[in-house]
Amino acid sequence: xxxxxxxxxxxxxxxxxxxxxxxxxxxxxxxxxxxxxxxxxxxxxxxxxxxxxxxxxxxxxxxxxxxxxxxxxxxxxxxxxxxxxxxxxxxxxxxxxxxxxxxxxxxxxxxxxxxxxxxxxxxxxxxxxxxxxxxxxxxxxxxxxxxxxxxxxxxxxxxxxxxxxxxxxxxxxxxxxxxxxxxxxxxxxxxxxxxxxx
Amino acid sequence: xxxxxxxxxxxxxxxxxxxxxxxxxxxxxxxxxxxxxxxxxxxxxxxxxxxxxxxxxxxxxxxxxxxxxxxxxxxxxxxxxxxxxxxxxxxxxxxxxxxxxxxxxxxxxxxxxxxxxxxxxxxxxxxxxxxxxxxxxxxxxxxxxxxxxxxxxxxxxxxxxxxxxxxxxxxxxxxxxxxxxxxxxxxxxxxxxxxxxx
DNA sequence: AATCAGCTTGTGCGAGTGACCAAGGCATGC
DNA sequence: GCATGCCTTGGTCACTCGCACAAGCTGATT
Numbered sequence: 001x002x003x004x005x006x007x008x009x010x011x012x013x014x015x016x017x018x019x020x021x022x023x024x025x026x027x028x029x030x031x032x033x034x035x036x037x038x039x040x041x042x043x044x045x046x047x048x049x050x051x052x053x054x055x056x057x058x059x060x061x062x063x064x065x066x067x068x069x070x071x072x073x074x075x076x077x078x079x080x081x082x083x084x085x086x087x088x089x090x091x092x093x094x095x096x097x098x099x100x101x102x103x104x105x106x107x108x109x110x111x112x113x114x115x116x117x118x119x120x121x122x123x124x125x126x127x128x129x130x131x132x133x134x135x136x137x138x139x140x141x142x143x144x145x146x147x148x149x150x151x152x153x154x155x156x157x158x159x160x161x162x163x164x165x166x167x168x169x170x171x172x173x174x175x176x177x178x179x180x181x182x183x184x185x186x187x188x189x190x191x192x193x194x195x196x197x198x
Numbered sequence: 199x200x201x202x203x204x205x206x207x208x209x210x211x212x213x214x215x216x217x218x219x220x221x222x223x224x225x226x227x228x229x230x231x232x233x234x235x236x237x238x239x240x241x242x243x244x245x246x247x248x249x250x251x252x253x254x255x256x257x258x259x260x261x262x263x264x265x266x267x268x269x270x271x272x273x274x275x276x277x278x279x280x281x282x283x284x285x286x287x288x289x290x291x292x293x294x295x296x297x298x299x300x301x302x303x304x305x306x307x308x309x310x311x312x313x314x315x316x317x318x319x320x321x322x323x324x325x326x327x328x329x330x331x332x333x334x335x336x337x338x339x340x341x342x343x344x345x346x347x348x349x350x351x352x353x354x355x356x357x358x359x360x361x362x363x364x365x366x367x368x369x370x371x372x373x374x375x376x377x378x379x380x381x382x383x384x385x386x387x388x389x390x391x392x393x394x395x396x
Numbered sequence: 397a398a399t400c401a402g403c404t405t406g407t408g409c410g411a412g413t414g415a416c417c418a419a420g421g422c423a424t425g426c
Numbered sequence: 427g428c429a430t431g432c433c434t435t436g437g438t439c440a441c442t443c444g445c446a447c448a449a450g451c452t453g454a455t456t
Contacts, residue, residue: 031231031318032229036412036413037414038413046434047434047436049417049435051414054433109314112314112365119301129369132369132370153373153381156370156373157378157381161355161358163362164357164358167310167361168313168330168357172327172330172331172334175354179348180351182348183351189384213403213404246444248405249445250446252403255445256445
């Protein structure tokens with residue numbers, strides 16, 4: 001008996017996923033406050049009444065969609081960091097994945113939209129901060145092992161740099177990872193005995 | 199004859215300014231795509247028909263309002279940079295002014311909203327890129343004088359860091375200028391003879 | 397006094413909005 | 427057969443939206 005026939009609950013879950021996916025796409029394309037229930041339903045090829053059946057409100061759908069995408073990215077990124085054998089290699093692979101984002105791609109836009117929405121909604125901000133703390137602590141641990149001073153602050157700055165670069169990249173085409181890598185590497189200056197500036 | 203009585207054209211200009219100011223406030227408060235002609239007119243204490251008299255469309259008003267605020271900030275920032283006598287002092291005063299922004303204040307939000315709007319509108323992006331180039335070139339010149347390697351790239355990264363920190367600050371309360379200053383100072387590592395890593 | 401240009405108002409239109417709900421479908425358990 | 431949930435549809439509600447436009451206002455010019 002290979003796959004059991006989908007139950008009503010199964011189909012419900014699938015519609016839920018379609019709605020979440022459609023919402024993330026539209027947040028990126030049109031901006032958070034320009035997403036409508038009708039637009040989401042149309043993109044998901046679903047009646048618009050379903051939006052309010054599966055979610056309490058349009059805003060609840062948007063928040064869950066945005067947080068879900070961020071969480072997925074956080075999972076991938078932490079896995080990438082943990083798979084690297086050295087801090088150098090971790091930075092290299094982070095820079096490499098950075099090249100996948102142009103600043104105008106859906107993921108970059110969704111991230112910025114989410115930060116912006118969170119800046120106006122305390123609860124969303126708490127949830128987002130929780131996700132970011134996980135990445136930052138993981139990164140800080142790695143930096144600490146490599147002797148980078150102030151690992152917590154350095155990790156926070158590194159994460160901020162990534163999002164800042166995404167913001168600026170469309171306006172500054174020179175911001176390639178090749179050009180920026182050597183500069184960022186200075187942030188990882190390690191404390192070696194007797195190397196202090198007089 | 200001290201102040202000549204305001205002409206009709208004078209009053210028109212003043213209404214225009216009120217509309218621009220109201221638009222910037224509302225972009226920050228509610229988000230770019232949630233600003234309405236009625237909202238702007240109400241905030242400016244003006245009939246809503248005036249919006250379309252003074253501006254071709256709502257979007258034209260929003261773009262002019264956003265670019266105007268960014269340009270004003272660029273002017274202030276470049277003046278601040280040029281008044282500093284050393285790169286160290288320039289970084290200090292830049293970090294100091296950074297403390298004035300919480301990430302949820304109107305200016306931070308307006309900047310992010312503008313980047314986002316520009317990412318979806320090529321013409322707006324060109325205008326924004328022009329403004330940013332001025333700041334970046336000025337900063338790069340100063341870095342170059344101080345012997346910082348890759349001044350152009352370093353300047354671009356520094357500007358990106360500032361906006362990234364604004365994005366992350368509400369989620370990471372530890373991102374004070376005091377905590378972040380020492381980390382950022384590593385970016386200004388100067389090339390001194392014989393200081394290369396073996 | 398007549399004319400004129402620039403500024404302002406209020407109203408109206410068609411379109412789109414979030415939320416809600418009665419009605420029906422449909423596989424499951426009895 | 428029948429009832430029980432869960433899912434889905436399609437329509438309606440009251441409301442807001444951007445934009446256009448006729449009409450009126452006011453001070454300067456002729």
